[in-house]
Every structure is written in structure tokens, then in C-alpha cells.
Amino acid sequence: MSVNVEMVKCACNDCVCIVSTGNAVEADGRMFCGENCANHHQQSVGCEHAGCPCHG
Incomplete structure (x- = not known):
């Protein structure tokens, strides 16, 4: 049995x-929503998606 993750x-x-x-x-073998998250927030900015509390 196989599972396709979308x-x-x-x-x-x-x-x-x-x-x-x-x-x-x-990046690093993991999946991120955008460049800011993938770059580990080097610029100390969030992912910029509405409603997300992520700020690096």
C-alpha cells in the first residue's frame, strides 16, 4: 500500500x-511554505502569510 501526501x-x-x-x-531535506522559513528567518521576518504568527 502506498500513500500520496499532497x-x-x-x-x-x-x-x-x-x-x-x-x-x-x-531546504535541508524539509518542506517550507516560503523562502523566509526555508532560510531560517535570517532577516528576522515572518513568512508573511495572513494569520500566521511566525516571525522567525
């Missing part, structure tokens, strides 16, 4: 975003 939670600990595997930004 949506995952962003790998950033503080982020609450769910992202499709096709649109995710992959």
Missing part, C-alpha cells in the same frame, strides 16, 4: 502554514 505543515517550528508538496520550498 499537503504538509511547513517545517518551521513557529509556522502554522500548510503547503502543497508541489509548491513547497525544499
